[in-house]
Amino acid sequence: MATAVFRPLNARDGMQARWTDGRETSTVAESFIKPNDRLSSFERLEIYNRVYWFRVLDCLYDDYPGLRAIVGEKRFLDLATAYLAKYPSASFTLRNLGSRLEKFLGEEPQWVTPNEELALDMARFEWAQIVAFDDAALPQLTTDALDTPPAKLRVRLQPYLSLLELNFAVDKFLLAVKKREGDTLRDEASNTFEAMPQSSKRRRAVRLPKRERVLLAVHRYDNQLYYKRLEPEAFAILCGLANGLTVEKACVAGLAKTKRTKVDWPRQIQEWFHDWSALGWICQRKSVGGIVAG
Amino acid sequence: MPANPFNNFHDYGIGIGLRVPHYRHILEKKPVVDWFEIISENFMVDGGRPLEVLDQILEQYRVVQHGVAMYLGSADRLNREHLKKIKRLVRRTNTPWLSDHLCWGSVDGRYTHDLLPMPYTFAAAKTTADNIREASDFLGVPICVENVSSYAEFHASEMTEWEFLSEVVEKADCGILLDVNNIYVSSQNHGFDPYDYLNNVPHHRVGQIHIAGHSKFEKYILDTHDHPVLDPVWKMYAHAIKLVGKTATLLEWDDRIPTFDEVHQEALKANRFVEKQFQNAAA
Numbered sequence: 315m316a317t318a319v320f321r322p323l324n325a326r327d328g329m330q331a332r333w334t335d336g337r338e339t340s341t342v343a344e345s346f347i348k349p350n351d352r353l354s355s356f357e358r359l360e361i362y363n364r365v366y367w368f369r370v371l372d373c374l375y376d377d378y379p380g381l382r383a384i385v386g387e388k389r390f391l392d393l394a395t396a397y398l399a400k401y402p403s404a405s406f407t408l409r410n411l412g413s414r415l416e417k418f419l420g421e422e423p424q425w426v427t428p429n430e431e432l433a434l435d436m437a438r439f440e441w442a443q444i445v446a447f448d449d450a451a452l453p454q455l456t457t458d459a460l461d462t463p464p465a466k467l468r469v470r471l472q473p474y475l476s477l478l479e480l481n482f483a484v485d486k487f488l489l490a491v492k493k494r495e496g497d498t499l500r501d502e503a504s505n506t507f508e509a510m511p512q513s514s515k516r517r518r519a520v521r522l523p524k525r526e527r528v529l530l531a532v533h534r535y536d537n538q539l540y541y542k543r544l545e546p547e548a549f550a551i552l553c554g555l556a557n558g559l560t561v562e563k564a565c566v567a568g569l570a571k572t573k574r575t576k577v578d579w580p581r582q583i584q585e586w587f588h589d590w591s592a593l594g595w596i597c598q599r600k601s602v603g604g605i606v607a608g
Numbered sequence: 609m610p611a612n613p614f615n616n617f618h619d620y621g622i623g624i625g626l627r628v629p630h631y632r633h634i635l636e637k638k639p640v641v642d643w644f645e646i647i648s649e650n651f652m653v654d655g656g657r658p659l660e661v662l663d664q665i666l667e668q669y670r671v672v673q674h675g676v677a678m679y680l681g682s683a684d685r686l687n688r689e690h691l692k693k694i695k696r697l698v699r700r701t702n703t704p705w706l707s708d709h710l711c712w713g714s715v716d717g718r719y720t721h722d723l724l725p726m727p728y729t730f731a732a733a734k735t736t737a738d739n740i741r742e743a744s745d746f747l748g749v750p751i752c753v754e755n756v757s758s759y760a761e762f763h764a765s766e767m768t769e770w771e772f773l774s775e776v777v778e779k780a781d782c783g784i785l786l787d788v789n790n791i792y793v794s795s796q797n798h799g800f801d802p803y804d805y806l807n808n809v810p811h812h813r814v815g816q817i818h819i820a821g822h823s824k825f826e827k828y829i830l831d832t833h834d835h836p837v838l839d840p841v842w843k844m845y846a847h848a849i850k851l852v853g854k855t856a857t858l859l860e861w862d863d864r865i866p867t868f869d870e871v872h873q874e875a876l877k878a879n880r881f882v883e884k885q886f887q888n889a890a891a
Contacts, residue, residue: 315724316715348761350799352827358760361828366720403719406677406690407649450654474655537657 315346318359319366320402322395327367329360370398373408377444378415379495380436380488383520385426393425409448412441432522435480439488442476442532446539449474452597459598464562470597471556472533477549480528485541490520535593542593547572548586555596614750614783614813617704620856622882623672624875627861630868631661641872643670645858648706649677652693662700671701672816672856674785675708677719678743680753681726681736682712691746698747705815707752707785708743710736710773725758728765728772737779744782752783752815757793757822757831769794770805783815786852788844789831789860793822796829806848814852819845819878820860834863836874846881854882 317334324330333342343355350358374394375382382390400422401414416437419426426433450473459467471477529549531542544552547568554564565583590596621642626634633639644665651662665671675694678686698706711723726732744751755773767775777784786809788802795802819842821835837845837859849855859875 316718316720319720319722319724320718346763348763350761350797355760357827361759362722362724366722369721403721404717406687406714406719407652408721409653446656448653448656448658451656534656537660 315359315362318343319362320399321363322399323364323367327364329356329363367395367398370403370408370411371395373411374398374415377412378437378440379491380440380484381415381426381433383487383491384429384433384436384522389425396422396425409444412437412444416441429522432482432484435478435482436484436488438476438478439480439484439530439532442478443539445476446474446532446534451594454594455591455596455598464565465560467561468558468599469555469561470599471552472595472597474534475595476532477544477552477556478528478530478532479549480530481525483523483526483528485528485530485543487520487523494518494520531595533593533595547574547582551583551586552590552595614752614815615852615855617815617856618854620670620672622875622878623856623858624871625674625858625860625862626665626671627865629865630871633868635661635664637868638668639868639872641669643672643856645672645674646701648673648675648694648697651697651700659700666701671703672858673697673701673703673706674754674858675706676723677713677721678708679711679713680708680739680743681710681732682714682739683735684714684716686739686742691743695747698749703749705750705752705783706747707754707816709756710753710776711756723756725756725760725762726772727762728767728769730766730775733772733775733779736776740776740780740782744780750783750815751780752785753777753780754785754787754818755790755794757787757790757797757829759797759828759830761798768800768804770808774808774810777810777813782813784809784813785816785818786814786848786855787818787820788848789818789820789822789837789841792838792841792844793829793831802844803847806844806851811852814848814855817845817848817852817855817857818860819857819875832863833860837877842877842881845878846885849881849885854886857882 318329318339321330321334329339331339333339340354340356343359347355347359349355371391371394374397375390378390385393397415397418401418403411405411405413416434419430419434419437423430452470452472455469459469529544529546531544531552533540533542550571551564551568554567555561559567569579587596623643623645624641626644626646646662651658653659662671673694678690678694694706709723710726712726713720713722713724726736740751740753753773753776755769773784788806791802791805795805819837820831820833821837823830823832823835845857857878859871859878861871861874865871
């Protein structure tokens with residue numbers, strides 16, 4: 315039964331007529347499903363096949379409005395079907411359905427040509443929003459930890475915070491898309507049946523963003539989702555902290571490539587840390603014997 | 609009917625499902641509701657808005673957990689990581705019992721996110737009962753298993769669905785979440801008398817009842833939870849209450865969700881049947 319449920323639907327949203335080994339699917343269905351006076355074995359099995367695909371496609375449809383706007387409605391459903399056929403859900407929750415979409419687009423870029431890079435940026439950005447919505451929040455850095463010299467202090471960034479280096483302004487693009495069609499992020503699981511995602515009524519398309527380097531933090535504050543653009547040095551320092559460098563080394567590495575000379579860097583870095591602390595991004599690493607350890 | 613080990617909460621009254629479109633109304637207006645049922649998986653997250661809302665709800669209301677992904681009928685062993693997440697939520701909610709479905713839905717680590725029907729065999733009943741016992745022991749709360757609506761039957765089945773349900777709950781020594789709408793849907797799809805079902809399950813094990821709406825198609829009925837409860841289901845509910853006594857009852861409304869008040873009023877219709885039965889019993 316599982317084999318039948320997971321097999322993609324045919325072009326008419328029905329169950330495929332041929333089984334994996336070339337036999338007629340109706341023959342296979344008859345071997346384990348009883349018919350009744352209204353439905354054949356094939357038709358009864360098909361209900362489950364259709365419901366599975368309607369449910370998972372509907373979920374991705376809601377979770378990836380930006381990617382959908384880039385590739386178009388019909389292509390998005392083809393892409394989502396190919397993705398789920400290759401990477402079926404491996405989690406109890408539909409929340410994680412898109413967790414391997416970025417990987418898939420890297421492996422099979424033909425689904426998003428000629429906008430491969432843009433689609434990849436958007437997939438990363440939209441997944442980061444799912445993470446920001448409900449991933450863990452760790453205790454913030456304590457004032458005791460701040461007594462540790464920067465040369466020894468290592469910190470963690472919140473698990474819900476994603477740092478994205480992007481080639482397109484997908485943040486502004488997605489805002490425009492959502493403004494156009496209303497924010498419809500899926501928000502919970504249910505065990506009821508859902509209809510096949512319907513293509514939105516024809517609306518004026520949002521112009522695709524031009525190539526532009528964007529460094530973005532996707533996070534939440536007061537349980538609301540936010541995106542924050544970062545300066546290159548700030549982004550580099552945060553990446554260093556995320557990679558386990560001490561605060562001092564992260565700052566040194568963060569400024570290593572800067573060409574800006576008219577900046578009071580000590581003051582600037584202090585301001586950044588103040589902001590990041592206020593946003594709750596910086597938290598304690600595992601403590602060993604009272605010493606903040608890496 | 610007096611309380612029994614599987615129905616210690618016969619005074620719980622009529623609950624409704626906690627759903628996102630109603631969050632604001634509930635948190636701002638604080639309506640009087642006997643209890644809320646949550647879909648466990650929606651709150652098995654590590655942080656953020658879902659848990660914030662849940663904590664606010666828990667300050668005001670009684671909450672019972674209802675799962676959709678334990679897959680007690682799967683041939684695979686239960687997923688320990690999943691059970692640990694449920695247990696963390698149980699500690700948070702203090703749910704007096706929890707429920708999940710008599711179904712399977714995952715195989716070899718792949719999830720269908722559906723409640724798939726089981727072949728009603730003695731071997732499947734034993735496997736399922738073992739899973740329920742393991743889950744109940746691990747979680748430390750009573751478990752009620754819910755009958756699902758189904759659209760297919762297996763040649764391999766050796767008994768009726770209600771015989772299978774009875775076999776499982778007796779072997780597992782657990783409770784039943786009796787979904788009268790699901791019984792009705794399945795009875796129409798498979799051509800059995802739903803009252804045979806109601807009359808022949810172990811009534812003393814019914815710890816909770818679900819009611820819901822469904823949708824009729826040309827050749828079958830779908831369990832859509834997007835309508836008010838239909839008359840045949842209310843009649844079955846009345847009969848069920850007569851058989852099992854006052855039982856915690858919950859209205860499921862999961863799609864095309866109307867206002868909170870509309871859902872709540874629909875749920876409270878159940879009181880008519882409960883009160884009528886209670887008056888008859890007193891007389």
